[in-house]
Amino acid sequence: MNAPDRDWRRVGGVVEAPRGVGVRMPLVDGVEKVNGxxxxxxxxxxxxxLVGKILRSPYAHAELLEVDVRxxxxxxxxxxxxxxxxxxxxxxxxxIAQNEFPLARGRLRYIGEPVAAVAAxxxxxxxxxxxxxxxxxxxxxxxxxxxxxRKSDAVLLHDNKKGNLERExxxxxxxxxxxxxxxxxxxxxxxxxxxIHHAMMEPNAALASWDAExxxxxxxxxxxxxxYVHTSLAQCMKLDPAYIRVxxxxxxxxxxxxxETLNFEIIAALLAREARGTVxxxxxxxxxxxxxxxxxxxxxxxxxxxxxxxxxxxxxxEVVQRGGGYGGYGIxxxxxxxxxxxxxxxxxxxxxxGYRVYTNTPPCGAMxxxxxxNVRFAFESLLDTMAAELGLDAFAVRRxxxxxxxxxxxxxxxxxxxxxxxxxxxxxxxxxxxxxASRSGGDGPIKRGIGIACSHFVSGSAKPVHxxxxxxxxIALRVDFDGAITILTGAADIGQGSSTVVTQVVAEVLGVExxxxxxxxxxxxxxxxxxxSYSSRVTFMVGNAAADAARKLKALLVTAxxxxxxxxxxxxxxxxxxxxxxxxxxxxxxxxxxxxxxLVDVGMLTVKGLFTCPVEFQGGKQxxxxxxxxxxxxYAAQAVEVSVDTELxxxxxxxxxxxxxxxxxxxxxxxxxxxxxxxxxxxxQAMSEETVYENGRxxxxxxxxxxxxxxxxxxxxxxxxxxxxxPNGPFGxxxxxxxxxxxxxxxxAAAIEDAVGTRIRALPxxxxxxxxxxxxxxxxxxxxxxxxxxxxx
Amino acid sequence: xxxxLNLWVNGRPREDAVAENALLVDYLRDTLGLTxxxxxxxxxxxxxxTVLVDGEPRLAxxxxxxxxxxxxxxxxxxxxxxxxxxxxxxxxxxHLGAQCGFCTPGMxxxxxxLLRRTPQPSRDExxxxxxxxxxxxxxxxxxxxxxxxxxxxxxVSA
Numbered sequence: 001m002n003a004p005d006r007d008w009r010r011v012g013g014v015v016e017a018p019r020g021v022g023v024r025m026p027l028v029d030g031v032e033k034v035n036g037x038x039x040x041x042x043x044x045x046x047x048x049x050l051v052g053k054i055l056r057s058p059y060a061h062a063e064l065l066e067v068d069v070r071x072x073x074x075x076x077x078x079x080x081x082x083x084x085x086x087x088x089x090x091x092x093x094x095x096i097a098q099n100e101f102p103l104a105r106g107r108l109r110y111i112g113e114p115v116a117a118v119a120a121x122x123x124x125x126x127x128x129x130x131x132x133x134x135x136x137x138x139x140x141x142x143x144x145x146x147x148x149x150r151k152s153d154a155v156l157l158h159d160n161k162k163g164n165l166e167r168e169x170x171x172x173x174x175x176x177x178x179x180x181x182x183x184x185x186x187x188x189x190x191x192x193x194x195x196i197h198h199a200m201m202e203p204n205a206a207l208a209s210w211d212a213e214x215x216x217x218x219x220x221x222x223x224x225x226x227x228y229v230h231t232s233l234a235q236c237m238k239l240d241p242a243y244i245r246v247x248x249x250x251x252x253x254x255x256x257x258x259x260e261t262l263n264f265e266i267i268a269a270l271l272a273r274e275a276r277g278t279v280x281x282x283x284x285x286x287x288x289x290x291x292x293x294x295x296x297x298x299x300x301x302x303x304x305x306x307x308x309x310x311x312x313x314x315x316x317x318e319v320v321q322r323g324g325g326y327g328g329y330g331i332x333x334x335x336x337x338x339x340x341x342x343x344x345x346x347x348x349x350x351x352x353x354g355y356r357v358y359t360n361t362p363p364c365g366a367m368x369x370x371x372x373x374n375v376r377f378a379f380e381s382l383l384d385t386m387a388a389e390l391g392l393d394a395f396a397v398r399r400x401x402x403x404x405x406x407x408x409x410x411x412x413x414x415x416x417x418x419x420x421x422x423x424x425x426x427x428x429x430x431x432x433x434x435x436x437a438s439r440s441g442g443d444g445p446i447k448r449g450i451g452i453a454c455s456h457f458v459s460g461s462a463k464p465v466h467x468x469x470x471x472x473x474x475i476a477l478r479v480d481f482d483g484a485i486t487i488l489t490g491a492a493d494i495g496q497g498s499s500t501v502v503t504q505v506v507a508e509v510l511g512v513e514x515x516x517x518x519x520x521x522x523x524x525x526x527x528x529x530x531x532x533s534y535s536s537r538v539t540f541m542v543g544n545a546a547a548d549a550a551r552k553l554k555a556l557l558v559t560a561x562x563x564x565x566x567x568x569x570x571x572x573x574x575x576x577x578x579x580x581x582x583x584x585x586x587x588x589x590x591x592x593x594x595x596x597x598x599l600v601d602v603g604m605l606t607v608k609g610l611f612t613c614p615v616e617f618q619g620g621k622q623x624x625x626x627x628x629x630x631x632x633x634x635y636a637a638q639a640v641e642v643s644v645d646t647e648l649x650x651x652x653x654x655x656x657x658x659x660x661x662x663x664x665x666x667x668x669x670x671x672x673x674x675x676x677x678x679x680x681x682x683x684x685q686a687m688s689e690e691t692v693y694e695n696g697r698x699x700x701x702x703x704x705x706x707x708x709x710x711x712x713x714x715x716x717x718x719x720x721x722x723x724x725x726x727p728n729g730p731f732g733x734x735x736x737x738x739x740x741x742x743x744x745x746x747x748x749a750a751a752i753e754d755a756v757g758t759r760i761r762a763l764p765x766x767x768x769x770x771x772x773x774x775x776x777x778x779x780x781x782x783x784x785x786x787x788x789x790x791x792x793x
Numbered sequence: 794x795x796x797x798l799n800l801w802v803n804g805r806p807r808e809d810a811v812a813e814n815a816l817l818v819d820y821l822r823d824t825l826g827l828t829x830x831x832x833x834x835x836x837x838x839x840x841x842x843t844v845l846v847d848g849e850p851r852l853a854x855x856x857x858x859x860x861x862x863x864x865x866x867x868x869x870x871x872x873x874x875x876x877x878x879x880x881x882x883x884x885x886x887x888h889l890g891a892q893c894g895f896c897t898p899g900m901x902x903x904x905x906x907l908l909r910r911t912p913q914p915s916r917d918e919x920x921x922x923x924x925x926x927x928x929x930x931x932x933x934x935x936x937x938x939x940x941x942x943x944x945x946x947x948x949v950s951a
Contacts (some may be wrong), residue, residue, distance in 0.1 A: 026886050033894025034882040034901065036829020036869035043828035201833045201841060201895040228871050252831075252895030253929050285834045351820030495893025495930050621907040672933055673889045703838040703927060712924045 006434040020508030023668035027500045040249040041205040046283035050119040052281035053126040057108040060360040061142035072132040077125035080275035083116045083375035091232045093260035102266035109325030111696045112290030117267045119275040146322040146357040157358040166330040171457040173410035174349030179314025183305025191378040192762040195346035197294035199784035203254025205285035206268035210277040218245045224258040225532030243581040250523035251494040256366040259534035271785025277439025284595040287702035293365025296321040298374040310397040313339030314349040323356045324363035330356045335638035336371025339628025342409040344456045373742040380453040380746035423637035426720045431639035434591045451750025452639045455743035458630035459735040460537025471610040474528040477549045479605040483595045487519045490530030491542045497670045500539045502546040509550035531758025536735035541729030547607025562597035631728045634739035635661040642751040649771025653715045663721040664732030672719040674737040682744025803871025814883040818853035829869040829898045840926035843899035868896035881945040890939030892930035904940045927947045
């Protein structure tokens with residue numbers, strides 16, 4: 001089923017890649033990354049730019065009575081200071097939930113919230129100015145746990161959000177009462193997932209330039225969503241978007257941190273306008289943690305009914321997300337948690353209750369797998385526990401509940417391709433699952449185990465966040481006298497390879513050499529709008545738009561070739577870099593001559609490619625039904641082998657075997673890289689990552705204290721690509737970057753249980769937690785409960 | 794207070810007036826415009842700023858510029874020769890050891906130091922040498938593959 005790998009090669013020192021899709025090729029912008037010339041936002045030339053710095057709230061919850069900047073303004077070298085007085089327009093990525101200001105107004109809601117910002121001639125002066133700003137506040141009770149914020153006597157963080165709830169979701173599909181009644185086994189368990197953070201390698205930065213003569217703003221920023229940043233700037237600055245230009249340079253990762261406009265971006269722009277010049281706002285690593293937008297701490301109650309041969313009859317889930325101080329993506333996060341209970345297995349009845357809670361902690365947002373990850377940890381874990389109780393193999397119970405495409409889930413999500421069965425088959429075989437008993441490790445303190453899980457995710461939300469009536473993706477191709485083909489896309493390449501995907505798609509359709517193609521991306525003055533790199537939409541939607549554009553361009557070029565060759569279009573044999581007459585290869589013209597002909601009378605060729613998800617894919621009619629809707633789900637299965645040092649509680653992930661159904665691998669090497677990165681990120685969440693607050697103060701706001709795994713503790717990850725050839729994806733392609741993550745934590749939990757006989761239901765699996773679970777004796781002061789048996793039916 | 798700093802950067806002699814408390818990373822990035830060396834953390838935690846000082850890997854964010862006076866500094870910009878990528882640069886590019894690329898300069902310099910002292914490292918030796926370089930994109934697998942691939946290649950000749 002896999003498309004043949006076509007190796008690329010160097011000829012005479014120049015790369016000659018086989019053209020098109022299904023090719024393992026390096027990223028088109030990779031050379032700059034390895035030779036040090038790639039410019040990220042902090043690398044952009046900024047001679048003479050002012051230094052921008054943000055003053056952040058030391059209070060978790062307080063009425064903000066006054067921000068006194070007079071002493072700070074009086075310092076020599078301070079050019080401008082802004083506070084909440086400079087912007088009274090709230091913003092936020094969800095149009096109906098915009099309750100955040102770039103600089104706090106009236107209320108401080110988390111330690112680290114921006115309160116004021118300074119533009120000064122150098123860093124020392126900016127720091128002195130920050131130190132000279134005085135805040136007058138009246139402190140309020142603060143809530144750091146969801147349960148406390150929901151108490152009836154709790155002070156509301158937002159006056160219009162009763163019970164400190166941003167959103168309550170109650171969805172019921174199918175008849176869960178009947179489903180549970182029909183079950184032979186029902187179990188309910190509670191799962192606790194710590195809050196985590198993206199920890200992308202590039203700290204936040206923005207460079208803002210206000211041209212006072214023309215009234216123009218230019219912003220360079222680390223964003224995944226230049227379009228949302230653009231609209232937020234226009235909104236908050238009360239500036240016509242026509243006078244704003246947003247440019248995305250190289251970006252050092254995002255994983256969801258940057259899929260909404262971030263406060264420092266608007267702050268940089270406001271500062272530039274206030275200072276009437278250019279401001280460079282470089283953020284520390286600590287500030288990235290405080291900006292946050294990570295995966296919320298989740299308290300999950302999961303209940304599942306199975307027949308004795310493993311058939312799912314009903315599922316009930318309650319999810320409480322601790323959301324932090326502002327709305328952000330919160331509504332979407334709590335909806336995703338319920339929506340993607342469906343779409344992986346065939347469950348006839350699902351009841352979901354979700355609560356998104358405001359707390360005085362940094363606002364959470366979207367993080368790789370958005371909303372679906374913690375719930376998948378809970379579900380797969382519970383499924384394993386129940387399968388074991390029924391004496392069913394972990395693969396067998398999953399195979400008992402497979403879907404069959406095409407189909408529609410009970411909550412209105414369409415599934416057009418479904419490669420999960422093949423994923424399971426490969427993982428079972430490659431991991432040696434059937435022989436695993438012989439690998440458990442004997443009598444010593446080190447025990448080995450293996451566990452599996454499945455997961456899935458959307459290839460872009462079929463209904464966009466902003467309802468504009470515009471296409472969901474637009475791409476432009478430009479060809480002029482030089483014969484080069486320029487691909488103009490708003491798509492934000494953040495390292496995932498979106499520029500490479502569009503290049504390969506265009507090369508495939510046109511058959512031209514990669515050397516003829518160049519990509520101009522994410523500059524609002526030049527490139528078409530793109531909604532952004534989130535929900536894994538780019539390969540599917542922008543890829544389809546690129547194919548559309550390339551087909552249109554090819555048609556124009558074939559017409560021109562026909563004219564130059566003086567034959568009909570049907571008689572043109574198209575080779576990409578040349579065209580000939582069918583049956584007469586000697587009558588051949590090179591690409592340059594074809595272009596020359598095509599330019600006659602009309603000059604430069606520009607063609608546009610479009611893509612829009614049809615309405616029937618945009619989800620069910622229930623409120624919030626669009627969340628989870630997509631044209632293509634990726635599917636993943638993985639097996640994880642661990643060793644556990646029972647004397648230390650230390651778990652080592654030894655090896656992962658992972659299969660991904662990505663529809664079709666436009667670039668198999670890039671797919672492998674994305675899957676490996678996703679698996680590893682899930683491993684980080686499972687093993688060591690958690691944000692920690694003490695009275696609202698972030699205690700792990702560094703890369704030393706927030707533990708992402710180093711190369712030393714990271715295993716080999718074998719990736720197998722399954723190609724279900726989605727009927728709607730470009731060349732059959734779906735996403736590959738978010739789906740695999742959600743299964744990793746429960747696979748590791750299963751492996752630990754296989755090794756030491758105990759199932760842990762709280763993340764992360766730190767040594768102290770694992771030790772306590774093994775020895776069933778919490779040490780004094782331990783907060784995580786040891787795993788408990790589920791209630792009998 | 795600035796004083797004259799003399800050292801070698803990527804094979805070329807430099808003489809610059811540099812503040813006593815200037816960090817090597819800021820000297821390279823701001824004074825020399827060599828922005829290939831990245832700052833990824835608040836000091837000493839991520840390895841993105843790794844450069845070579847007389848062939849040894851050092852964290853430029855935790856090194857005073859004046860403390861390496863007279864030494865030979867190598868950054869990622871100097872790794873190749875005459876527009877040709879070094880074998881490590883080429884391997885990271887061809888084997889997708891770089892995705893977002895932010896950790897890449899530090900990874901390449903740390904790997905360069907490794908290959909000079911251990912020309913044919915095992916995967917575990919590669920892990921050990923890069924243990925101070927964090928990456929958030931790749932899961933490290935293709936980074937190890939890239940270093941192995943580079944070790945198999947001849948270096949670009951001078």
